[in-house]
Amino acid sequence: MPPVRLLPGLALLLSAGGALAFLHGCQDTPEPTDPALAVTVIQKTLTVTGSGSGDGVVTSSPVGINCTVTAGVAAATGCKAQFNKGTVVVLTAAPKSGHSFLRWFGYCSGSGTCTVPMTADRSVQARFLKGPFTVKISSGTPGLGNGVVKSQAGLSPALNCLITNGTPATTGCSARYPAYTSLTLTATPASGFAFAGWSAPCSGTGTCQYTVLQGKTIPASFAASGSSTAATQGEWQPAFATPVVAIHMHLLPTGKVILWGDQGDSQLWDPANPGAVFTPATKPYRIFCSGHSLLPDGRLFVAGGHITNDHGLAKGAIFDPSLGTWSTTATSMAQGRWYPTTTTLPDGEMLVVSGADENAAFVTIPEIWNGSGWRRLTGAALTLPYYPAMFLAPSGQVFYAGPTQSTQYLSVADDGKWTTVGNRIVASRDYGSAVMYAPGKILYAGGGDPPTQSAEVINLNDAAPAWRAIPSMAYARRQMLVTILADGKVLVTHGTSGAGFNDVTRPVYYAELWNPASESWTTMAPESVLRVYHSTALLLPDGRVLSSGSGEGAGITYANSQLSAQIFSPPYLFNPDGSLAARPTITSAPSTIAYGQTIDVQTPDAGSVTRGTLIRLSSVTHAFNQSQLIYPLTFTPDAPPSNTLHAPAPASGNLAPPGPYMLFLLNAAGVPSVAKMVTVGP
Ligand SMILES: [Cu+2]
Numbered sequence: 001m002p003p004v005r006l007l008p009g010l011a012l013l014l015s016a017g018g019a020l021a022f023l024h025g026c027q028d029t030p031e032p033t034d035p036a037l038a039v040t041v042i043q044k045t046l047t048v049t050g051s052g053s054g055d056g057v058v059t060s061s062p063v064g065i066n067c068t069v070t071a072g073v074a075a076a077t078g079c080k081a082q083f084n085k086g087t088v089v090v091l092t093a094a095p096k097s098g099h100s101f102l103r104w105f106g107y108c109s110g111s112g113t114c115t116v117p118m119t120a121d122r123s124v125q126a127r128f129l130k131g132p133f134t135v136k137i138s139s140g141t142p143g144l145g146n147g148v149v150k151s152q153a154g155l156s157p158a159l160n161c162l163i164t165n166g167t168p169a170t171t172g173c174s175a176r177y178p179a180y181t182s183l184t185l186t187a188t189p190a191s192g193f194a195f196a197g198w199s200a201p202c203s204g205t206g207t208c209q210y211t212v213l214q215g216k217t218i219p220a221s222f223a224a225s226g227s228s229t230a231a232t233q234g235e236w237q238p239a240f241a242t243p244v245v246a247i248h249m250h251l252l253p254t255g256k257v258i259l260w261g262d263q264g265d266s267q268l269w270d271p272a273n274p275g276a277v278f279t280p281a282t283k284p285y286r287i288f289c290s291g292h293s294l295l296p297d298g299r300l301f302v303a304g305g306h307i308t309n310d311h312g313l314a315k316g317a318i319f320d321p322s323l324g325t326w327s328t329t330a331t332s333m334a335q336g337r338w339y340p341t342t343t344t345l346p347d348g349e350m351l352v353v354s355g356a357d358e359n360a361a362f363v364t365i366p367e368i369w370n371g372s373g374w375r376r377l378t379g380a381a382l383t384l385p386y387y388p389a390m391f392l393a394p395s396g397q398v399f400y401a402g403p404t405q406s407t408q409y410l411s412v413a414d415d416g417k418w419t420t421v422g423n424r425i426v427a428s429r430d431y432g433s434a435v436m437y438a439p440g441k442i443l444y445a446g447g448g449d450p451p452t453q454s455a456e457v458i459n460l461n462d463a464a465p466a467w468r469a470i471p472s473m474a475y476a477r478r479q480m481l482v483t484i485l486a487d488g489k490v491l492v493t494h495g496t497s498g499a500g501f502n503d504v505t506r507p508v509y510y511a512e513l514w515n516p517a518s519e520s521w522t523t524m525a526p527e528s529v530l531r532v533y534h535s536t537a538l539l540l541p542d543g544r545v546l547s548s549g550s551g552e553g554a555g556i557t558y559a560n561s562q563l564s565a566q567i568f569s570p571p572y573l574f575n576p577d578g579s580l581a582a583r584p585t586i587t588s589a590p591s592t593i594a595y596g597q598t599i600d601v602q603t604p605d606a607g608s609v610t611r612g613t614l615i616r617l618s619s620v621t622h623a624f625n626q627s628q629l630i631y632p633l634t635f636t637p638d639a640p641p642s643n644t645l646h647a648p649a650p651a652s653g654n655l656a657p658p659g660p661y662m663l664f665l666l667n668a669a670g671v672p673s674v675a676k677m678v679t680v681g682p
Contacts, residue, residue: 041084041085042084042085043082043083043084043085044082044083044084044085044087044118044119044120044121044122045080045081045082045121045122046060046064046065046080046081046082046083046089046116046118046121046122046123046124047079047080047121047122047123047124048065048067048074048079048080048091048123048124048125048126049074049079049106049123049124049125049126050067050069050070050072050073050074050125050126050127050128051072051105051125051126051127051128052072052102052127052128052129052130053071053072053128053129053130054069054071054072054095054096054099054100054101054128054129054130054131055068055069055070055071055095055096055099055128055130056068056069056093056094056095056096056099056101056126056128057069057093057094057096058079058091058092058093058094058126059091059092059094060081060089060090060091060092061089061090061092062083062087062089064081064082064083064089065078065079065080065081065089065091066078067079067126069126069128071130072127072128083118084118085118085119086117086118086119087117087118088115088116088117088118089115089116089117089118090113090114090115090116091104091108091113091114091115091116091124091126092113092114093114093126093128095128095179096128098130098131098132098178098179099128099129099130099131099179100128100129100131100133100179100180100212100213100214101126101127101128101213102127102128102129102213102214103127104124104125104126104127105124105125105127105450105499106122106123106124106125106499107122107123107124108124109498109499109503109505109506110505111213129179129213129214131177131178131179131212132176132177132178132179133176133177133179133212133213133214133215133216134174134175134176134215134216135159135174135175135176135177135183135210135212135215135216135217135218136173136174136215136216136217136218137149137159137161137163137168137173137174137185137217137218137219137220138168138173138217138218138219138220139163139166139167139168139219139220139221139222140196140197140198140199140219140220140221140522140523141166141196141221141222141223141232141522144165144166144222144223144224144232145163145165145166145189145193145196145221145222145223145224146163146164146165146189146190146192146193146222147163147187147188147189147190147193147195147220147222148160148161148162148163148187148188148190149161149163149173149185149186149187149188149220150185150186150188151175151183151184151185152183152184152185152186155181155183157175157176157177158175159172159173159174159175159183159185160172161173161220163220163222166222177212178212179212179213180211180212180213181211181212182209182210182211182212183208183209183210183211183212184207184208184209185202185207185208185210185218185220186207186208187205187208187220187222189222189225190222192224192225193222193223193224193225194222194223194224194225195220195221195222196221196222196223196229196232196233197221197229198218198219198220198221199218199219199220199221199474199510199523200219200474200475200510200523201216201218202218208220219474219523224576229525229578230525230569230571230574230578231571231574231575231576231577231578232522232571233522233523233524233525233571234511234513234524234525234568234569234570234571234573234574235525235568235569235574236525236526236527236528236566236567236568236569237566237567237568237569238528238566239528239529239564239565239566240274240564240565240566241563241564242259242267242269242278242548242563242564242565243264243267243278243280243563244259244260244261244263244264244265244266244267244563245261245262245263245534245549245550245551245552245558245561245562245563246259246260246261246535246536246548246549246565247260247261247262247288247534247536247549247552247553247621247622248260248261248287248288248290248292248536248620248621249536249537249538249546249548249549249618249620249621250292250294250300250538250617250618250619250620250627251538251539251540251541251617251618252298252300252319252321252617252660253294253298253321253617253660253677253679254321254322255270255271255272255541255677256268256269256270256271256321257269257270257271257538257540257546258281258300258319258321259536259548259549260283260287260288261288261534261549261552261558261561262286262288262306262552262553263552263558264280265280265281265282265283266280266281266282266283266287266319266326267279267280267281268280268281268324271540271541271542271544271546271567272541272542279324281319281324281325281326282326283326284302284315284317284326284327284328285305285313285315285317285328286305286306286307286313287302287305287306287317288305288306289304289305289306289312289338289339290302290303290304290305290306290313290317290337290340290621291303291304291337291339291340291341291342291352291355291387291621291626292342292619292621292626292627293342293343293344293350293619293626293627294344294616294617294619294627294659294660295318295344295348295350295371295659296344296348296657296658296659296679296681297659297679298321298659298660298679299318299319299320299321300318300319300321300619301316301317301318301342301350301369302316302317302318302319302342303316303333303337303340303342303350303352303369304316304333304336304337304338304339304340304352304355305338306338307336307338307358309338310338310356310360311336311338311356311357311358311359311360312335312336312337312338312339312340312355312356312357312358312363313336313337313338313358314332314333314334314335314336314337314357314358315328315329315332315333316328316329316331316332316333316369317329329369330372330373331373331374332374333352333367333374334365334367334374334376335357335358335361335363335365335367336355336356336357336358336363337352337354337355337356337357337363338355338356338357338386339354339355339356339386339387339622340352340353340354340355340363340387341353341354341387341388341389341390341624341626342619342626343390343391343392343398343626344392344627344657344658344659345368345392345398345412345653345657346392346396346652346653346654346657346658347653347658348371348653348657348658348659348681349368349369349370349371349412350368350369351366351367351368351390351398351410351412352366352367352368352369353366353367353384353388353390353400353410354384354385354386354387354388355386356386362383362384364381364382364383364384365377365378365380365381366380366410366412366416368412376415377410377412377415377416378415378416379414379415379416379417380410380411380415380416380417380418382408382418384400384404385403385404385430386622387621387622387623387624388400388401388402388403389401389402389403389433389434389444389624390410390626391434391436391442391629392436392629392654392657393409393440393460393654394439394440394460394461394654394655395409395460395654396654397409397410397411397412398410398412399421399442399460401424401434401442401444401458402424402429402432402434402444402447403428403429403430403431403432403447404428405423405424405426405427405428406420406423407420407421407422407423407424407458407467408420408421409421421458421460421465422458422465422466422467423467424444424456424458424467425454425456425467425468425469426444426447426448426452426454426456427448428447428448428449429444429446429447429448429452430447430448430449430478431447431451431478431479431480431501431533431622431623432444432445432446432447432448432451432452432478432480432623433445433446433447433480433481433482433492433623433624434482434624435482435483435484435490435625435628436629436630437484437488437490437514437516437630438488438516438630438632439461439629439630439631439632439655440459440460440461441457441458441459441460441461441516442457442458442460443455443456443457443470443482443490443514443516444456444457444467445473445480445482445492445514446473446476446477446478446480446492446495447478447480447623448478449478449499449500449501450476450498450499451476451477451478451495451496451497451498451499452472452476453472453473453474453475453476453477454469454472454473455469455470455471455472455473455514456468456469456470457470457519470519471519471520471521472521473492473512473521474510474512474521474523475495475497475508475510475512476497477492477494477495477496477497477508478495478496478623479494479495479496479502479532479533479535479623480492480493480494480495480508480623481493481494481535481536481537481547481620481623481625482514482625483537483538483539483545483618483625483628484539484615484628484629484630485513485539485543485545485570485572486539486543486572486613486615486662486664486666486672486675487572487613487664487666487670487672488516488613488630488632489513489514489515489516489570489572490513490514490516491511491512491513491514491524491537491545491568491570492511492512492513492514493511493527493531493535493537493545493547493568494508494527494531494532494535494537494547494550495507495508495531495532496508496532501533501554502532502533502554502555502556503532504530504532504556507530507531507532509526509527509528509530510523510524510525510526510527511523511524511525511526511527511568512524513570513571524568524570524571525568527547527566527568528566529550529562529564529566530550530562531547531548531549531550531562532550533550533551533553533554533556534549534550534551534552534553534554534556534561534622535547535548535549535550535562536548536549536620536621537620538618538620538625538628539615539618539628539662540567541662541674541675541677542674542675543570543572543573543664543672543673543674543675544567544568544569544570544573545567545568545570546565546566546567547565547566547567547568548562548564548565548566549562550562572670572671572672573671581669581671582671583667583671583672583673583674584603584605584608584609584665584666584667584671584672584673585603585604585605585665585673585674586601586602586603586663586665586673586674586676587602587603587604587643588601588602589601589602589663589676589678590678591677591678591679592678592679592680592681593614593649593650593661593663593678593679593680593681594649594681594682595649595650595651595652595653595656595680595681595682596649596651596652597649598646598647598648598649599633599646599647599648599649599663600644600645600646601635601644601645601646601647601663601665602643602644602645603643603645603665603673604643605665605667606637606638606640606642606643606644606645607637607640608667608668609635609637609645609665609666609667609668610634610635610666610668611632611633611634611635611666612632612633612635612647612663612664612665612666613630613631613632613633613662613663613664613666613672614630614631614633614650614656614661614662614663614678614680615628615629615630615631615661615662615664615675616628616629616630616656616657616659616660616661617659617660617661617662627659629656629657631650631655631656631661631680633647633648633663634647634648635647635665645665649680650680653681653682656680658679658680658681658682659679659680659681660677660678660679660680661677661678661679661680662675662676662677662678663675663676663677663678
């Protein structure tokens, strides 16, 4: 396990789950071994606990544990036993009739037997659930597709679920079954429609075999006949090799991507020339575990770095994309920072918060880079978790969204001041991911331990902003990324559904797409590579998403890390039949956009383009993109045959802090252009 440590004064901000944000470093520290005493038999304790609503018994081989769980609560005796150190204990869970054994938590996962090597004190939890359970059929393509889902002949009660236009009927689509009922579901499309497939717990387009262990919703997706999965679920291109682990990844105004891990150089790659080699750029210092965002002039700003786990460097660095080289800032921060967050302010200054210093003390004082030196916000001391989710709000204040529960505004005026906004609904979203998906509107999805599939939003434009629950993702996940797409929808990639810091045995391969207008989720095609802790993803200028990284920390060696990247093409790039959609094009657009002015764009598609987006270039690490944000554009065309569109630019840096953005046009079908790089500023 990684080292565990807590500092005084944290209790205010921390829930039990939130504390985990502090406990995990970039590398794993081996467990200390017991003193080697040849004649002493060392014993280790195995503890079994229960959870859920059901009854059952957990027994061990060799004997020792005989633990009765009633309504999820383990009995006072029989649930704890000592074994000689090194004994391999196998636990078996047997549910009472009518109840189910769902799975193990703690040292084991899964639902089979639990094998525990007693090299240390161990604890496992057995989750039993009380039947019967409700199984419900839903549509994986809301608003789209007709068909019917039926259970196997002879089953009572039967499922006979008619789905029309992506909406399941009010009867026949849900039934209650005793624990361990075996369901075989068959999906038949209506005439003119095709069955696009099941989503979890099933997959593919054959029958869905499901053993009822808990209440479950099973999505079935129907689509118009002849439609392809690319049109509804997007498409992943084959993975390709990267020379280092992309733990930190950024898009530069040159259109190139820069990425780095701990080992090796930083590396440049050009998505417009995918066959081109990676070009190394020597790091200025050990910039692993730093924070970063893009400066008003398009250079990449980096604050802090790595000494050892929980010990940060006070240095700063800048990468100049036009020169292709790094330089170190002339002055350093007052304290080192390991796992800080960097936020571009309305005037182009760079705010740095959180992180641990050279002595592994949490840095409580925010610090601001003004382009030539640093100043500290001494009136705003506050201990924040590592890599906090910080967003520039329309008020010009900076909003702290998590992962701990109490969300707050930081005013950077004078010597700084925090004010409380309100608590999130879910207490800890540790290694979940947050995004400002529209000016002042923030989505926070997943995270926590065990991870949640829930999501919530807040609108900072409201008079009294409050967090509000929205529909959940299809998959619980942590160690994930949320990425704004060219059309303003939000893509979720990566993560693990397992409990603990980084359970590589339960990866979530499926991406999910969130529609801010309907607040609904659609499951996308699965990535082929496992990406969990230390993974990254960002939007490319061509509207696709680059996904990379994972590993090189939390016990995963460099050799076992993901030295690869993969690109996702969202559904908006495809026609319903799977062919590539015709994209609007930009003939010309200004290279700089000034606050409060009008943006004039030339396009041969003026007749079909009504909207566009400005999306700030990404700077990503550790489940958070510190730079991305979106400013939606509404275009008005000149009278035909003019090819000119006009849109109001952002009014101020509060809505779009200065720096490099991608300008996308969107046609009536929602297909984006390839972006033009622009600089937004005063
Ligand atoms: Cu790390």
